[in-house]
Amino acid sequence: MEISRAPDLQLEEDPAFQRRSWRVERIGTWAFVAILAAAAAGLLGSGPLSHGTATVPGTLRVEFQRFAQYQSPDTLLIHVEPGVAPGRELRLWFDRRYLEGARLETMVPPPVRVETAADRLTFVFALTEPGVPFTASVGLQPQRVGLIHARLGLEPADGGSRLAFRQVVYP
Amino acid sequence: MEPVLRAAAVYGLLLVLFRITGKRSLSQITTFDFILLLIISEAIQNGMVGSGYSVTNAFVLVLTLILVDRALGLVKRRFPRVERWLEGAPLILVEHGRPLHERLARSGVDVDDILTSARRQHGLERLDQVKYAVLERNGDLSILPWDKQAQDDEDRKRAA
Numbered sequence: 001m002e003i004s005r006a007p008d009l010q011l012e013e014d015p016a017f018q019r020r021s022w023r024v025e026r027i028g029t030w031a032f033v034a035i036l037a038a039a040a041a042g043l044l045g046s047g048p049l050s051h052g053t054a055t056v057p058g059t060l061r062v063e064f065q066r067f068a069q070y071q072s073p074d075t076l077l078i079h080v081e082p083g084v085a086p087g088r089e090l091r092l093w094f095d096r097r098y099l100e101g102a103r104l105e106t107m108v109p110p111p112v113r114v115e116t117a118a119d120r121l122t123f124v125f126a127l128t129e130p131g132v133p134f135t136a137s138v139g140l141q142p143q144r145v146g147l148i149h150a151r152l153g154l155e156p157a158d159g160g161s162r163l164a165f166r167q168v169v170y171p
Numbered sequence: 172m173e174p175v176l177r178a179a180a181v182y183g184l185l186l187v188l189f190r191i192t193g194k195r196s197l198s199q200i201t202t203f204d205f206i207l208l209l210i211i212s213e214a215i216q217n218g219m220v221g222s223g224y225s226v227t228n229a230f231v232l233v234l235t236l237i238l239v240d241r242a243l244g245l246v247k248r249r250f251p252r253v254e255r256w257l258e259g260a261p262l263i264l265v266e267h268g269r270p271l272h273e274r275l276a277r278s279g280v281d282v283d284d285i286l287t288s289a290r291r292q293h294g295l296e297r298l299d300q301v302k303y304a305v306l307e308r309n310g311d312l313s314i315l316p317w318d319k320q321a322q323d324d325e326d327r328k329r330a331a
Contacts (some may be wrong), residue, residue: 047172
């Protein structure tokens with residue numbers, strides 16, 4: 001940095017401090033650019049890096065967001081293969097603690113009824129076309145910051161299938 | 172990713188909007204301009220925030236706006252042509268006391284604006300005391316009075 005000599009100016013320059021300030025600014029700006037790149041890639045939610053899938057092969061597939069934000073919409077897509085649910089009913093359960101941590105906002109298609117148990121809520125859907133894959137879109141809203149342990153599954157009488165995955169919720 | 176795209180889109184939209192609708196939009200705020208700015212900020216809020224009420228979302232939005240603005244600043248410094256497109260060029264509106272009417276009309280500036288700036292900046296009283304009036308790129312009106320020495324000589328000559 002050029003030295004400036006201005007004896008007639010009543011001013012207190014501090015070149016060392018100025019150099020350090022510029023350095024902090026440079027490093028800080030690059031850090032923020034990195035954060036922005038991470039956000040654009042989805043590390044803070046909704047993006048390619050955030051999209052996750054959990055599967056029980058041949059039966060159940062859930063598309064979820066690995067990274068979500070507090071009190072912001074978080075959508076799950078649940079795909080069930082045809083023929084998995086016996087009869088004309090599909091029984092999808094969600095762990096109670098999961099739904100306490102991520103409030104259920106919407107469910108499309110809406111269930112015919114909801115059954116409560118001590119540890120879970122079971123949503124019962126009517127299958128009008130049993131030979132066709134079933135897809136449900138579930139809108140959640142995380143009510144807690146931190147790690148969410150998601151647990152859900154299908155409930156046919158012969159044991160069913162279950163999935164567990166984790167979501168990170170930013171404040 | 173979505174908040175980044177939203178913020179960048181809103182920034183770009185506002186940039187184009189304000190650039191195209193004219194220079195005087197943001198400088199020298201009148202009461203109406205102020206109200207307009209308030210309403211605009213309300214109107215774009217929903218488009219930008221979406222339904223994400225989290226601190227993280229707000230942080231990403233602001234970060235995007237600031238960094239896009241800085242990046243644009245760098246681009247403008249590196250490429251003068253881009254700066255010209257984005258900022259425009261200064262324009263002389265009054266020359267040697269004579270208003271250039273077509274330029275004034277097209278710029279949306281009237282003689283009263285010139286006189287207001289002349290009074291505010293230099294305490295001038297009449298248009299013929301203005302040597303040049305320049306509409307700057309950022310919408311400011313710069314008044315250049317006649318050289319003081321020359322002006323005093325003129326006044327002295329006139330008095331004699």
